[in-house]
Amino acid sequence: QKEVEQDPGPLSVPEGAIVSLNCTYSNSAFQYFMWYRQYSRKGPELLMYTYSSGNKEDGRFTAQVDKSSKYISLFIRDSQPSDSATYLCAMSETGANNLFFGTGTRLTVIP
Amino acid sequence: NAGVMQNPRHLVRRRGQEARLRCSPMKGHSHVYWYRQLPEEGLKFMVYLQKENIIDESGMPKERFSAEFPKEGPSILRIQQVVRGDSAAYFCASSPLSGSSTEAFFGQGTRLTVV
Numbered sequence: 390q391k392e393v394e395q396d397p398g399p400l401s402v403p404e405g406a407i408v409s410l411n412c413t414y415s416n417s418a419f420q421y422f423m424w425y426r427q428y429s430r431k432g433p434e435l436l437m438y439t440y441s442s443g444n445k446e447d448g449r450f451t452a453q454v455d456k457s458s459k460y461i462s463l464f465i466r467d468s469q470p471s472d473s474a475t476y477l478c479a480m481s482e483t484g485a486n487n488l489f490f491g492t493g494t495r496l497t498v499i500p
Numbered sequence: 501n502a503g504v505m506q507n508p509r510h511l512v513r514r515r516g517q518e519a520r521l522r523c524s525p526m527k528g529h530s531h532v533y534w535y536r537q538l539p540e541e542g543l544k545f546m547v548y549l550q551k552e553n554i555i556d557e558s559g560m561p562k563e564r565f566s567a568e569f570p571k572e573g574p575s576i577l578r579i580q581q582v583v584r585g586d587s588a589a590y591f592c593a594s595s596p597l598s599g600s601s602t603e604a605f606f607g608q609g610t611r612l613t614v615v
Contacts (some may be wrong), residue, residue, distance in 0.1 A: 393542070425606075432504070432591055432606040433543070477542065485531065485595040485604040486556055490542035 392416055395478055395491025404500050408465040412478035412491045415459065419480040419489070422454050424463045427475045427493065436476075437463065468498045502527065504594050504607035505574075512613045519579040519586070521610045525594030532575045533604060534567055537589040549575060582614045 395412045402408055410424075420441055425433035437452040439445045439461075445452045451464040461480070465472055475493040505524040513519050525532050530550055535543040548556040549569035560567065564582075569575040579586055589611050593604040 395542075423604075430611075432506075432608045435603060435605060438603060479543075485593070486533065486548045487545045487558065488533075488535075488543075488604065489545070490535075492540070492542040 392489045393478060393480060393491045396494055397492055399495040399497060401497045401499060402468055404468060404470060404498055406468050406498075408463075408468050408472070408496060408498075410463040410465075410476050410478075410494050410496070412461050412480075413459055414461075414480060414489070416480075416482070416489070417456070417459065418482045421481045421484050422452070422461050423479040423488070424450075424452055425477040425479060425490075426472075427477055429475075433477055470498045470500050473497045504529075504592055504605055506590075506592050506607035506610050508610060509608060510611050510613070512615060513582050514615055515583060516581050519582050519612055519614075521577040521579075521590050521592075521612070522574040523577070523592030523594075523607060524574040525592075526605055529594035529596050529605075531595045532569050533593045533595075534575075534577050535591045535593065535606075537591060537609070539588075543591060546577070579612075582612075584614050587612055587614045 393414045423438040424436045427433045442456045449466045453462045475495045477493045478491040479488040481488045532549045534546040537543045545559040547567045564580045566578045589609045591609045593606045595604045
């Protein structure tokens with residue numbers, strides 16, 4: 390069993406739709422949860438991070454962590470074509486060190 | 501404020517040669533992490549370094565791979581006697597001085613191709 394599971398997609402939505410991206414994990418010691426966006430042939434760009442359980446909102450993005458279910462989500466409201474990218478979840482026990490990544494979900498927002 | 505700088509962006513090596521990948525962290529960052537991304541796979545942690553110290557190398561292959569972060573200059577990931585299976589994108593990330601920081605910022609990566 391992988392440490393982090395993420396549906397690879399691809400996921401296609403019309404512009405303006407609400408997007409829901411999810412990851413599950415097996416290690417109950419994970420406390421730090423992040424979402425990265427990666428455009429083709431580029432490095433991952435940090436979008437959101439959350440410590441322990443709860444919600445965090447930043448503009449059109451909302452991150453949710455449910456530690457009891459070992460499940461994290463990223464919601465994108467009013468999706469734009471520029472949101473088209475691969476979204477990676479990442480998590481760790483100790484912060485920035487030794488992040489465990491999902492394989493990424495490829496999102497396309499259709500104008 | 502320049503981001504994490506990696507060079508070269510693309511590197512081609514023949515089997516058996518050495519590959520040297522360089523990473524300059526963001527200004528003010530003293531923690532460096534190396535990750536490898538194989539095709540169709542997620543990023544895998546390799547090593548965590550601070551200046552002149554290897555803090556965690558639990559993800560490094562036992563042979564042929566080494567990393568350093570000297571007092572002056574960039575961090576170097578060295579792969580000796582490369583094989584085809586080493587072909588991947590290698591990403592460096594850095595985080596600020598605070599050890600509790602969870603924000604790791606990634607560079608654009610070095611794409612290594614072994615022919």
